Amino acid sequence: MRWCALTAAVLILFGGCAAPKEELRIGVVAELSGPLSAYGRACLDGVRLAVAEWNENGGVRGKTVCIRTADTRSQSGEAALGALRLQSEGVCGIIGPTTSTGVKAALAAGPDIPLISPTATADSIGEGDSGDWFFRICYTDSAQGSAMGEYARRLGFCRAVLLVDSGSDYSRGISRAFARSFQAGGGRIAGTEYYTATDADFTALLTGLSRYQYDCIYLPGYYAEAGLLIRQARQLGIDAAFLSGDAFDSPFLSRIIPDPAQLDGIYYTNHCAPEGEETASFARRFETAFGYVPGAYAILGYDAANWLLSAVEEGGQTPGAIRDLLEKSREFRGVGGSFSIDGEHNAKKQVRLIRICRGERETVI
Amino acid sequence: MEELVTQLVNGLQLGAVYGLIALGYSLVFGVMKLINFAHGEVMMVGSYAGLLAARHLGTGFPGSILAAMIAAGLLGILLERCAYYPLRNAPPLAAMVSALGASLILQYGCMLIFSADPMGYPARFHLPTFRLGPFLFSGQKLVAALVAILICGGLSLFLKYTPAGRAMRAVASDPLGAALCGIREDRVRRMAFFLGSALAGAAGVLYGAMYTVTPLMGASAGLKAFCGAVVGGIGSIPGAMGGGLLLGVAESLAGAYIGAVWKDCIAFLLMTVVLLLRKNRERV
Numbered sequence: 001m002r003w004c005a006l007t008a009a010v011l012i013l014f015g016g017c018a019a020p021k022e023e024l025r026i027g028v029v030a031e032l033s034g035p036l037s038a039y040g041r042a043c044l045d046g047v048r049l050a051v052a053e054w055n056e057n058g059g060v061r062g063k064t065v066c067i068r069t070a071d072t073r074s075q076s077g078e079a080a081l082g083a084l085r086l087q088s089e090g091v092c093g094i095i096g097p098t099t100s101t102g103v104k105a106a107l108a109a110g111p112d113i114p115l116i117s118p119t120a121t122a123d124s125i126g127e128g129d130s131g132d133w134f135f136r137i138c139y140t141d142s143a144q145g146s147a148m149g150e151y152a153r154r155l156g157f158c159r160a161v162l163l164v165d166s167g168s169d170y171s172r173g174i175s176r177a178f179a180r181s182f183q184a185g186g187g188r189i190a191g192t193e194y195y196t197a198t199d200a201d202f203t204a205l206l207t208g209l210s211r212y213q214y215d216c217i218y219l220p221g222y223y224a225e226a227g228l229l230i231r232q233a234r235q236l237g238i239d240a241a242f243l244s245g246d247a248f249d250s251p252f253l254s255r256i257i258p259d260p261a262q263l264d265g266i267y268y269t270n271h272c273a274p275e276g277e278e279t280a281s282f283a284r285r286f287e288t289a290f291g292y293v294p295g296a297y298a299i300l301g302y303d304a305a306n307w308l309l310s311a312v313e314e315g316g317q318t319p320g321a322i323r324d325l326l327e328k329s330r331e332f333r334g335v336g337g338s339f340s341i342d343g344e345h346n347a348k349k350q351v352r353l354i355r356i357c358r359g360e361r362e363t364v365i
Numbered sequence: 366m367e368e369l370v371t372q373l374v375n376g377l378q379l380g381a382v383y384g385l386i387a388l389g390y391s392l393v394f395g396v397m398k399l400i401n402f403a404h405g406e407v408m409m410v411g412s413y414a415g416l417l418a419a420r421h422l423g424t425g426f427p428g429s430i431l432a433a434m435i436a437a438g439l440l441g442i443l444l445e446r447c448a449y450y451p452l453r454n455a456p457p458l459a460a461m462v463s464a465l466g467a468s469l470i471l472q473y474g475c476m477l478i479f480s481a482d483p484m485g486y487p488a489r490f491h492l493p494t495f496r497l498g499p500f501l502f503s504g505q506k507l508v509a510a511l512v513a514i515l516i517c518g519g520l521s522l523f524l525k526y527t528p529a530g531r532a533m534r535a536v537a538s539d540p541l542g543a544a545l546c547g548i549r550e551d552r553v554r555r556m557a558f559f560l561g562s563a564l565a566g567a568a569g570v571l572y573g574a575m576y577t578v579t580p581l582m583g584a585s586a587g588l589k590a591f592c593g594a595v596v597g598g599i600g601s602i603p604g605a606m607g608g609g610l611l612l613g614v615a616e617s618l619a620g621a622y623i624g625a626v627w628k629d630c631i632a633f634l635l636m637t638v639v640l641l642l643r644k645n646r647e648r649v
Contacts, residue, residue: 033476035579037481194624194625196625199625200575201379201617203375203503204618204628207368207375224482227483227577228576231485235505252482256577257485258486
């Protein structure tokens with residue numbers, strides 16, 4: 001009798017919001033704290049908005065959608081543990097992590113449910129068996145790097161210096177792709193320099209750039225150190241254009257570089273364009289809910305959740321069925337643009353080019 | 366040639382800030398024979414204090430430095446009171462573990478309060494770079510170096526000529542003798558902690574304005590400054606400054622001529638070599 005009461009108490013305590021029958025669980029493994037938390041939190045807020053909207057419209061197949069989160073604390077080990085824990089909690093699929101390193105760790109844990117990363121762009125994710133359950137709704141690094149190589153030529157740049165974060169797969173992969181397509185378009189790589197993300201002082205590196213002749217610098221790094229590097233470059237009087245990737249999509253960039261004049265001349269490739277009717281309406285709803293302007297990470301988090309939930313709505317009862325529906329998905333209309341899924345579970349979508357001009361971001365392509 | 370001079374000046378300026386942090390290590394070690402591993406975190410808290418003052422009170426460099434020195438100094442006293450004073454008769458290792466614990470509490474406490482996102486000082490703290498002939502000088506670092514050298518000079522004068530400074534030196538060289546002469550050791554220790562931490566606070570503002578402010582910024586800067594203090598002969602004030610300068614120059618030159626990825630590796634290798642060469646003269 002006492003055991004029954006105890007079990008009941010435990011069930012009530014840990015059973016969560018509703019009985020399992022009426023609830024559909026969706027998992028989010030993301031960088032909610034630690035140095036990459038700006039990305040993970042934005043993604044989670046996007047998922048939250050999507051789920052709230054589904055629930056307002058009667059839920060998915062009559063069930064209330066409920067989010068289960070796991071914080072990776074920006075560490076790989078935690079990402080793997082988080083993915084396993086969410087699977088054991090019976091989620092129908094996992095959104096996240098947002099960075100490639102985190103996704104690789106989560107996949108290495110071997111979850112048997114669909115894992116959709118909104119923004120992990122490394123080409124090497126999903127090679128081999130782990131790729132069965134992995135999807136992404138963003139382009140890959142090689143697509144992003146080649147697109148920037150092409151755009152850089154279109155913008156009229158001829159000689160580029162590559163600044164590569166030696167410890168980041170993202171930075172290495174994307175700069176290789178950039179170099180290939182930039183050279184194929186007739187541009188020249190004047191030089192390549194490496195830096196480490198834990199550094200704070202890049203003056204020595206930047207002063208040394210004077211031995212090259214260049215008109216643009218390709219710097220595919222995370223905003224924290226890349227922002228600092230650009231600020232130091234501008235203070236040293238380097239006014240060449242800085243080209244970068246989707247990691248620059250963060251409002252915090254302007255906190256590190258508070259002077260708008262120093263932000264001028266930054267171009268980066270991104271997943272979606274800030275303008276457009278659909279984006280604007282989404283941005284309004286998002287801002288009312290969370291009080292800040294959504295960037296690409298929030299938009300893609302929102303799209304990923306909608307994509308997963310509509311596969312469940314269409315009849316995905318088991319993880320395998322959800323996966324098949326996701327594989328067949330064509331021209332899914334998300335806020336961040338329409339996309340189709342190719343044979344490797346990557347999204348085919350247009351790479352956007354954003355320019356920062358007087359502190360404002362505007363879409364060039 | 367021009368690049369070499371620019372890099373040298375660069376290194377000296379960066380080294381001056383390391384030196385300022387190293388002074389705090391040395392001061393506390395001299396008086397208490399304790400390596401305060403939370404020193405880098407005290408600097409980080411000072412950096413946040415200066416940033417808050419700049420944002421909410423609109424202070425410039427002097428005001429922010431003052432705010433940071435006061436906040437960091439008070440934190441130093443609190444640390445001494447809570448983390449070290451109760452362990453004063455325990456083996457030295459206990460105090461060291463306590464220091465490590467304090468540094469983790471400060472790091473993750475600040476992460477809870479301010480989040481892990483890097484923050485920057487307002488634009489008025491970012492001074493322009495200027496050219497003198499063929500040489501390039503960062504105004505930012507020049508101010509940092511000047512403030513660091515001023516504070517270091519002030520500290521030397523304080524230790525040499527004021528009664529409080531003399532008391533501090535007396536406790537450093539012979540605690541028992543000092544106590545017999547009527548010097549209150551507890552009070553001197555607290556003062557050493559206040560001063561050393563205030564210096565770290567000032568360094569925090571200079572460092573934060575040059576770079577960014579994050580809860581983990583103290584770890585790497587603190588480690589480098591600690592090495593600077595050891596190389597300069599820990600406990601010695603000019604030694605700490607010299608060690609910091611040496612590290613800054615080594616880092617800057619290695620970054621420019623060998624590659625930015627290698628700069629910490631080379632700088633620490635150099636430190637090791639210096640330590641090996643002067644091991645016979647080590648007084649610690």
